[in-house]
Amino acid sequence: MSNSAILTNSKMPHxxxxxxxxxxxxxxVYCTYDSIDKCLEAICNIYEEHLKRVTPTMPTVTYDIMQLFDFLDSFVDICCLVQQSGSKTYAPYSKDWLKDKIYEKFQKTAMQTMEKQPLEVDEQLSA
Known part of the structure; x- marks a missing residue:
């Protein structure tokens, strides 16, 4: 089954x-989620909690995607089992698949943020 079939299924996978x-x-450890998006958010939250523990004096945590990926690469393993639509079976997906999905999520979030911000016009161009 293709990744797109999993993500476009009307019933969210387990x-x-x-x-x-x-x-x-x-x-x-293992955790369960009812959507891939919630699973990806949880992975980011795990990293954010890690950053809060190692830098307790910082009022906010900031990071880039490569730092998150380095953190995930430090694990012995991280992967997921995604329920396949129409069956009671689960397909395994690797750390690399999770990183691809996180990258897509960051990219989508960045695009949405850019769409919400007003365009800045260079005042020299308008003069």
Missing amino acids: IYLLIHPKHEVISR
């Missing part, structure tokens, strides 16, 4: 996010 941050087996 997702298991599997996280293995450290080599110790006990560090493995």
Whole structure:
């Protein structure tokens, strides 16, 4: 099944996010989400919470996508299982797939932000 079929399905898929941050087996955790978007937001929130822990004196956290990807690359593994439409089966998706989806999400957010901002006209051009 193609990725687009998963994302355009009218019934939102069920997702298991599997996280293995450290080599110790006990560090493995999983979370469930009812949409890919919520899963991606959770991944970003995990990184933001990490930044708050390592820089507690900073009033706000800021980061770029490459810093987030480096953080994900530091994990032993992170992947997800996405329920396939019309069946009770799950397909595995890798860390790289998650990074692609996060990139698309950041890109979409940036485009929406740009659309909301008024265009700035260079005053020298209008003179």
